Amino acid sequence: MAPPQDPFEGSNFEVEIDGLVSTAFSRVELPHAVVDEVAHRSGSDKTSSSRKAPGLSHYSHLVLTRGLTTDLELWRWWTAARDGDPSVDRNVAVRLLDATRSPVLTWRFRNAFPVVHRVTPLDALSSDAVVETVELAFDAMDAEA
Template identity: 60%
Template sequence: MAAHAGPLEGSNFIVDFAGTDDASFSHVELPVAHIDEIAYRPGNDRSNEPHKQPGLASYSHLVLSRGLSANLDLWTWWEGARDGDPAVDRTVVVKLLDATDQLVLTWQFRNAFPAVYRLSPLDAASSDIVIETVELAFDSMDVEVP
């Protein structure tokens, strides 16, 4: 498949966790990737300006949101993490599709687990949909072009 030219739209995506595609998520916040800077100065260097090299990589959370339904899979997953279930880690894949539903990019998050679970406020004066959000911590992130 040839690479897409130009900017990509972010409105057509699928989230795959536990081996099943879930198109019900309405919002995905991809994490910020950060590499620590390690500043050092060799003992024989007369300069007061440090040399820098890359250190450990770290990531903010992957945030998934959707309208609340009677499906409790995200709550159950968070509950398993809370209770120390060793099988809670999963590989989560976010797939970006083009307007013809062809795969454009994938982000893969290894050993992901739910670190935060929250619901939007309930408000008797509003008819807004209740939003369920889970923030995932993970070990590593890879980006692939098919």
């Protein structure tokens, strides 16, 4: 039996978008992964109870958050999606790192594109940093250790 492992700290991660690695993101919300259940009944079943089988899988959005700077790359990516650019899809990897900054888990998102872009309110009564958030839709999600 393998020895028990301590949980990893959630504050040590990096995001890679089509080969460009960034540690500038302050928060990543990994999506919920859901498989629909499909109820069915065979015509020869003697009971009215249904049987269930796995159906289609779907995911909530991958949400990336960072402090707003003059780097407009996320905004340009969102506008390319808005404008129907056919080359908007990108592959995204989110890596959880250990204390030595070595990857321990990687989540991969295939054919991702931005569907939501938002910036926190500008507030003269606050000294909080302005934050930019982008939500990504994607075709498939995989995880690897």
